[in-house]
Amino acid sequence: RIFKRQMQCRMDIDRLNAPFLAIYDSLIPTEEEKAKQKQLFTLLERLVTKEWPEARLYIYGSCGNSFGVSKSDIDLCLAIDEANINKSEFLLRLADILQSDSLQNVQALTRARVPIVKLMDPVTGISCDICINNVLAVINTKLLRDYAKIDARLRQLAFIVKHWAKSRGVNETYHGTLSSYAYVLMCIHFLQHRRPAILPCLQGMQTTYSVTVENVECSFFDQVDKLRDFGSHNKEPIARLVWGFFNYWAYSHDYANSVISVRTGSLISKREKDWTRRVGNDRHLICIEDPFEISHDLGRVVDKYSIKVLREEFERAADIMQYDANPCVKLFEPYVP
Numbered sequence: 001r002i003f004k005r006q007m008q009c010r011m012d013i014d015r016l017n018a019p020f021l022a023i024y025d026s027l028i029p030t031e032e033e034k035a036k037q038k039q040l041f042t043l044l045e046r047l048v049t050k051e052w053p054e055a056r057l058y059i060y061g062s063c064g065n066s067f068g069v070s071k072s073d074i075d076l077c078l079a080i081d082e083a084n085i086n087k088s089e090f091l092l093r094l095a096d097i098l099q100s101d102s103l104q105n106v107q108a109l110t111r112a113r114v115p116i117v118k119l120m121d122p123v124t125g126i127s128c129d130i131c132i133n134n135v136l137a138v139i140n141t142k143l144l145r146d147y148a149k150i151d152a153r154l155r156q157l158a159f160i161v162k163h164w165a166k167s168r169g170v171n172e173t174y175h176g177t178l179s180s181y182a183y184v185l186m187c188i189h190f191l192q193h194r195r196p197a198i199l200p201c202l203q204g205m206q207t208t209y210s211v212t213v214e215n216v217e218c219s220f221f222d223q224v225d226k227l228r229d230f231g232s233h234n235k236e237p238i239a240r241l242v243w244g245f246f247n248y249w250a251y252s253h254d255y256a257n258s259v260i261s262v263r264t265g266s267l268i269s270k271r272e273k274d275w276t277r278r279v280g281n282d283r284h285l286i287c288i289e290d291p292f293e294i295s296h297d298l299g300r301v302v303d304k305y306s307i308k309v310l311r312e313e314f315e316r317a318a319d320i321m322q323y324d325a326n327p328c329v330k331l332f333e334p335y336v337p
């Protein structure tokens with residue numbers, strides 16, 4: 001009878017595969033949109049290198065890591081090898097140059113935590129933020145993109161989790177919840193831990209790609225075309241993974257002692273990282289190690305109120321997956337305070 005019941009549960013969950021895939025498909029940016037992003041990038045690259053021939057413009061964030069849904073803003077990083085540039089002056093000059101071209105709403109936000117130039121392109125309708133010398137973000141963008149190429153289920157899961165987090169209002173670092181970047185790392189960690197594993201640990205394999213940025217050595221296996229079959233022993237379809245993901249964060253994760261670490265492909269202890277107590281504003285109530293800046297806990301924005309909100313949202317999602325008649329609608333119902 002137990003076996004029968006288990007089979008029943010699986011079939012019940014599997015009925016959700018098609019609707020989840022339909023949601024995923026509806027979130028993917030069209031080829032037309034991607035072409036427009038490329039067009040804007042090319043324009044900006046031309047304007048920038050005309051003024052600073054030695055500078056290079058890179059895409060990072062969701063437009064570069066393949067986890068971007070339709071209508072995302074573009075995150076750009078201008079890398080310029082000048083030891084003592086004055087960032088504020090540089091950004092003001094950059095804003096000037098872009099303003100005098102056909103771009104609209106160009107603003108230099110020199111006093112933001114990460115100073116940027118913001119702009120909107122009236123031709124494509126796309127908004128874009130440009131920061132300076134944030135090269136680690138360019139490298140972690142490549143790491144995420146490489147993981148996405150290994151197994152299609154990562155992108156499906158991450159799109160659904162990001163869509164859920166945005167709908168439920170738990171993707172706002174300024175309100176103490178998690179960044180999209182943190183959610184994608186949580187998805188990678190989760191798939192590294194399925195049995196059989198769906199994703200490998202690229203930083204634990206032979207090094208085929210290596211750069212040193214800001215004294216951080218970033219190296220990993222990036223010949224991911226060779227790993228296309230990696231997850232093929234695990235046949236779990238998307239609905240079971242979504243269910244497993246929320247269940248893990250609702251009922252299995254050891255918040256008191258564990259740090260998730262994509263870098264090592266395992267859980268490590270908070271004690272080992274010395275993340276057991278609050279230091280300044282860093283509270284470590286949910287611990288997600290950055291794959292390269294390993295002293296960075298991406299959960300450090302979470303405080304004693306928002307950890308409650310997050311955990312209740314994970315539980316809500318897990319319970320909906322388990323008991324609700326229509327999880328594909330209920331899961332994404334906007335949060336109304």
Ligand code: CTP
Pocket residue numbers: 060061062063065067068069072073075136137138140141179180181182298
């Ligand atoms: N990033 C980082 N460290 C953080 C947060 C972000 O290095 N603590 C970098 C990552 O390269 C990430 C990028 O900034 O890809 C953008 O972060 P975020 O806005 O969280 O993610 P997006 O992928 O751009 O998601 P969204 O679609 O919500 O814009």
Ligand code: MG
Pocket residue numbers: 061062072073075
């Ligand atoms: Mg972004």
